Amino acid sequence: MPTLVPNQSVPDFTVAMTDGGKFQLSQRAGDNFTLLLFYRGLHCPICKGQLRDLQRKLGDFAERGVMAVAISMDDQGRAQKSAEDWGIDELMLGYGLGEDTARQLGLYMSAGRPDSPEPARFSEPALFLVRPDQTLYFASVQSMPFTRPPLDQLLQGIDYALANDYPARGELG
Structure with missing residues (x-):
């Protein structure tokens, strides 16, 4: 399975x-980052909580130049049901990610x-921050549905990274 490396292009x-x-x-692209949150799908109650949390924090991310x-x-049907049942009406919700693309990522x-x-078949959760030049800054890729990165910690990390011109880490692969 190919692994994306920080500072390299995201497909x-x-x-x-x-x-x-x-x-x-x-x-x-966001001014500073694009936040790509890959979620498991309608069947996942943990995803429901994570997406609702992200929707509540969209303004916090936007203030930092991050589009989510x-x-x-x-x-389409399952994605629409997720949006309706979970009350996701502000967060952009994409669907139909192909397995080949999921594997490339x-x-x-x-x-x-x-x-x-x-x-x-479905993908497990992941969260990426991608720079406007489409290079990877941050990645959290999971094999299980539990223990997601807390979004409040991510916001703090983005604040630190922007204030200190902090480089992407893990760039050596």
Whole structure:
């Protein structure tokens, strides 16, 4: 599985959005960072909490020049249901991420359990901060649904990074 390395380019990709638009990484960058939050999908209650938390903090991220988008491999129907059931009406919600793209991004893949509402295949959670030049600054890629990076700590880290021109770490691979 390829792993993205800080200071190297993040592959460009496009996904459909629940608002009817499209998100293309190379075309929608925040002033300082684009926050890509990859979530497991409608079946995941932890994702629900994380996306709601991110939506509550959108203004905090925007104040720091960070544009946020949440993306899953769910189909349109499941993504729309997530938006409606979870009250996600401000956070950009992308869907239909292809497995090949998920693998290029280094996301872990899981097979759905037959006795659950999980889809046949889906990606596990990840959170990236991507600079406007489309290079990776920060990555948290998980193989399990639990223990996500706290968004308040991420905001503090962004404040520190911006105030101190702090370089991306992990750049040696």
